[in-house]
Amino acid sequence: MKKNTLNLIVNPNNNFILFQTPLYLNLKRVLLFVIAFYSVSISAQVSPAFSVKELKLFISDMKLTEKNSNLSFSNAQNVENLVYTIQPSIYLYSGNLKTYGEKPTKLYTDISSLNGINNPNLLNNNIEIVEIKIDNLSNLNSKIDLSVFSNFEKLKYIYILSRVSITEQNISSMILNYDEKYSIFYKVDKGE
Structure with a gap:
């Protein structure tokens, strides 16, 4: 008897946003997000918190x-x-x-x-x-x-x-x- 298990990597229903586009595009988005977040945190540290x-x-x-x-x-x-x-x-x-x-x-x-x-x-x-x-x-x-x-x-x-x-x-x-x-x-x- 064969068991039916969901294969999340294949995602046949295409209902998870991560799997709707090719993997390399998602990695680019994640990388851009990390760079943007890091840049904002650095600029917040450089600018003084007082006037x-x-x-x-x-x-x-x-x-x-x-x-x-x-x-x-x-x-x-x-x-x-x-x-x-x-x-x-x-x-x-x-x-x-x-x-x-x-x-x-x-x-x-x-x-x-x-x-x-x-x-x-x-x-x-x-x-x-x-x-x-x-x-x-x-x-x-x-x-x-x-x-x-x-x-x-x-x-x-x-x-x-x-x-x-x-x-x-x-x-x-x-x-x-x-x-x-x-x-x-x-x-x-x-x-x-």
């Missing part, structure tokens, strides 16, 4: 967002105060640390001094904004590792002040270990 904005645009976007909500505290006004008005501050340049005022809320530094951020004399408990100065084109090859600010409990803003032309893409490529609690914005001020 960098020019200072005025950053503040205007905050104001626009706050306009539609009834907040008693304005983050946009706070950023303007931190950037444009005199604050109790710390200056860290070339290993020299100077503190002005009590409970400093602003840290001024440059890219070459970032490795001194872990100085035990640095009063970082109230720092809300760090202003990092870029002085020349060679600084654009440096990295800004945000993990050095992990002990700054109140830090919210990373402000890049550049003396040379710079773009959002330049800054994004310089940032390492981004943390979503930080907002990053910049201004180009060539001092002309």
Whole structure:
């Protein structure tokens, strides 16, 4: 007695899509899908998962967002105060640390001094904004590792002040270990 078993490889009813076209065409489709998927995953890894904005645009976007909500505290006004008005501050340049005022809320530094951020004399408990100065084109090859600010409990803003032309893409490529609690914005001020 002969048993009737389905032969899935032959597929006489031609009801499975994989067997409706020649095998080499299906392999091409699978290969194209894998290449496309791999390309998308690589491009997602290359592009930063954060945004960098020019200072005025950053503040205007905050104001626009706050306009539609009834907040008693304005983050946009706070950023303007931190950037444009005199604050109790710390200056860290070339290993020299100077503190002005009590409970400093602003840290001024440059890219070459970032490795001194872990100085035990640095009063970082109230720092809300760090202003990092870029002085020349060679600084654009440096990295800004945000993990050095992990002990700054109140830090919210990373402000890049550049003396040379710079773009959002330049800054994004310089940032390492981004943390979503930080907002990053910049201004180009060539001092002309």
